[in-house]
Amino acid sequence: MRWVSFSMTQPDLFGEAFEREGVAILRGFALADDMALVAAIKAVAAAAPFRHMIVPGGGRMSVAMTNAGIGWVADTKGYRYDRLDPLSGEPWPDMPSVFLDLAHRAAAVAGFDFTPDGCLINRYEPGAKMGLHQDINEGDYSAPIVSVSLGLPATFQFGGLKRSDPVEKITLHHGDVVVWGGPARKAFHGVLTLRAGHHPIGGHRYNLTFRKAL
DNA sequence: AAGTTTCA
């Protein structure tokens, strides 16, 4: 099987151009569904509350997380995907249909037939950040990663396959969707410290990251 | 280790 290579450029839409093989930036793709997405996030969080996970080494993540479907979990032992929320022992809430539909449509733009089984929901309060890392705990690297930004803007860093590779910065705004796969699937990426600001959905940023975890 | 801290 041959994997699909693609790239999309959004020159000067926000005074920034970005072009990288295997990465598509869909500006405003989620705008039409933003309120439904936020409502679904709140419904998931009502059953599986946001929490600050501990990483190996003992550090506490500044980003608060919960999951729908198969969940990403960190603790002192390592990183893993789990059907159960360790906080409750119960399965993570089901993936909301508005999540699944949006992720599928966004991935299709980039040439993927993508049915995620998990969505990691990140909540960034001002001061929160996400260090450079790879998404490499999934079972199927032929599936892309789909990332949805809601709320306050953030500076996203996209690097290469080695931590030391140069990093490109791009501002992600409310409603933007990023799809990466193929040669970019295991690229290092991260989010710079969120700056305080005002947004109709609140003074924070949500990020939905869809994966084929199992 | 997707963490922090410290230093040059």
Place this chain on the structure above:
DNA sequence: CCCG
């Protein structure tokens, strides 16, 4: 003091 912040940044890389």
